[in-house]
Amino acid sequence: MAHLFPTQIRRFCRCNSTFVLANLLAAALVWSAYNNGYMKDIQENFFERRDYDSEEKNASATGWIDPPHRGPPTVGQACTPPPYFIQESLPDISNADKSMKPPLKDFSSYKFGTNFEKAIPNEQFIFHNKLPKSGSSTMNNILSMLGQKNRFNYRKLFPHDLNSIQFGAEHLTSEKPLVNFVKNNITSWPFVLLKHHLPMDFEKYNIQQPTYINVIRDPADWFQSHYYFERFGWTRKEDDRGSFHGSEEDKQRTVDQCVEQENAQCMEPITWKYIEFFCGNKEDCSSRSGEDEITKQAMMKAMHNVEHNFFAVGVLEQFDDTLKLFEKMLPRIFTGATEVYHSDRIAQKRAATKTVGAVPMNNATRAFFASGPLRYEYQLYAFTRQLFNERLRRSGIESIAKPYGVPPVN
Ligand SMILES: *[C@@H]1O[C@H](CO)[C@@H](O)[C@H](O)[C@H]1NC(C)=O
Ligand SMILES: *[C@@H]1O[C@H](CO)[C@@H](O)[C@H](O)[C@H]1NC(C)=O
Ligand SMILES: *[C@@H]1O[C@H](CO)[C@@H](O)[C@H](O)[C@H]1NC(C)=O
Numbered sequence: 571m572a573h574l575f576p577t578q579i580r581r582f583c584r585c586n587s588t589f590v591l592a593n594l595l596a597a598a599l600v601w602s603a604y605n606n607g608y609m610k611d612i613q614e615n616f617f618e619r620r621d622y623d624s625e626e627k628n629a630s631a632t633g634w635i636d637p638p639h640r641g642p643p644t645v646g647q648a649c650t651p652p653p654y655f656i657q658e659s660l661p662d663i664s665n666a667d668k669s670m671k672p673p674l675k676d677f678s679s680y681k682f683g684t685n686f687e688k689a690i691p692n693e694q695f696i697f698h699n700k701l702p703k704s705g706s707s708t709m710n711n712i713l714s715m716l717g718q719k720n721r722f723n724y725r726k727l728f729p730h731d732l733n734s735i736q737f738g739a740e741h742l743t744s745e746k747p748l749v750n751f752v753k754n755n756i757t758s759w760p761f762v763l764l765k766h767h768l769p770m771d772f773e774k775y776n777i778q779q780p781t782y783i784n785v786i787r788d789p790a791d792w793f794q795s796h797y798y799f800e801r802f803g804w805t806r807k808e809d810d811r812g813s814f815h816g817s818e819e820d821k822q823r824t825v826d827q828c829v830e831q832e833n834a835q836c837m838e839p840i841t842w843k844y845i846e847f848f849c850g851n852k853e854d855c856s857s858r859s860g861e862d863e864i865t866k867q868a869m870m871k872a873m874h875n876v877e878h879n880f881f882a883v884g885v886l887e888q889f890d891d892t893l894k895l896f897e898k899m900l901p902r903i904f905t906g907a908t909e910v911y912h913s914d915r916i917a918q919k920r921a922a923t924k925t926v927g928a929v930p931m932n933n934a935t936r937a938f939f940a941s942g943p944l945r946y947e948y949q950l951y952a953f954t955r956q957l958f959n960e961r962l963r964r965s966g967i968e969s970i971a972k973p974y975g976v977p978p979v980n
């Protein structure tokens with residue numbers, strides 16, 4: 571046994587040389603800080619976020635739940651770090667066939683650290699912190715019907731429901747109004763909440779972490795949906811959300827033209843949030859600063875969360891598969907979801923919430939987004955979709971979608 575130990579240490583060092591060096595450096599810095607009397611400051615800054623009742627938004631940049639794990643590989647496991655730590659350049663698609671959709675980054679050789687046997691973390695509180703423009707209207711209709719059928723308490727929250735003062739982007743991040751709602755307004759359990767919100771840590775308010783679920787979508791389609799929704803809203807006239815503020819020329823511009831003309835709306839940084847919905851509600855998850863390194867870190871943290879902290883993340887392009895998986899993983903809530911989804915009532919509502927006036931972008935524009943302004947979103951999407959298909963496979967669910975660009979999982 572004893573002779574294995576040095577081998578493991580050697581292997582650990584080989585696999586993690588950057589990690590080891592970084593730690594040595596950090597230790598040296600802390601030591602010198604300690605000797606210079608700065609230690610107290612460091613401790614105070616580090617533990618600041620433990621002051622749970624101070625204004626949450628400011629607590630620190632630590633964000634949601636654990637940081638990415640960088641521990642040594644366990645014995646017997648191949649020496650492969652998670653792919654999102656490989657500083658690998660993205661596939662160059664500048665010369666790729668632009669009449670085709672861009673290929674998705676291949677994560678098929680990655681061994682997910684996910685515990686696929688994990689029990690539902692919290693059976694009483696399910697939080698679908700929905701990514702916008704990713705089928706959440708349909709999900710809302712499904713959950714409303716299922717709530718009656720399966721007897722659970724369901725609520726969709728609009729930004730103005732929680733706090734009329736906080737009307738800006740803060741409705742996605744602020745913790746207190748949501749925490750107050752959970753503490754004071756929920757009358758029966760199990761409870762399913764549907765709300766656009768960046769994932770947050772409830773435990774620091776003495777609330778058990780909810781079971782987080784979400785649905786992700788192809789980033790270019792997601793962008794396009796935002797883009798036209800802002801201009802034309804929904805078919806359903808009484809719910810006309812197309813309160814577009816730009817000129818008529820802006821309004822009529824297609825996504826292709828927007829890219830051709832290098833209009834700011836289609837250039838980096840894209841203003842709508844995507845990575846944040848999987849990363850967290852703190853500043854380190856802000857992917858819109860235009861700082862490449864911050865966005866990359868946010869993407870990695872989002873991947874980590876998808877792998878370890880979300881109970882399940884579905885894929886809009888495989889929506890039937892998604893419902894099947896949710897039925898399997900969360901039967902108390904989702905039993906019958908497929909049937910409800912294919913019922914006439916939902917089909918009618920689906921038609922009514924289709925964004926109108928959309929001129930679909932061509933594949934060259936798509937390639938531009940995939941290698942440009944949405945490159946990290948695409949990596950997160952590819953990673954999440956790969957994990958999703960791995961879950962399907964392990965659950966014995968046969969996919970009815972033909973996933974594009976995703977290598978077959980075997
Ligand atoms: C955090 O709080 C400090 C003082 O309470 C304030 O000066 C600072 O602007 C806040 N930062 C953010 C990002 O809100
Ligand atoms: C985009 O590429 C896909 C194949 O990847 C193809 O089926 C589709 O027709 C292309 N669309 C356009 C608008 O060129
Ligand atoms: C929460 O409960 C309070 C008090 O009953 C009520 O005024 C408020 O509207 C409720 N909030 C929501 C979002 O339902």
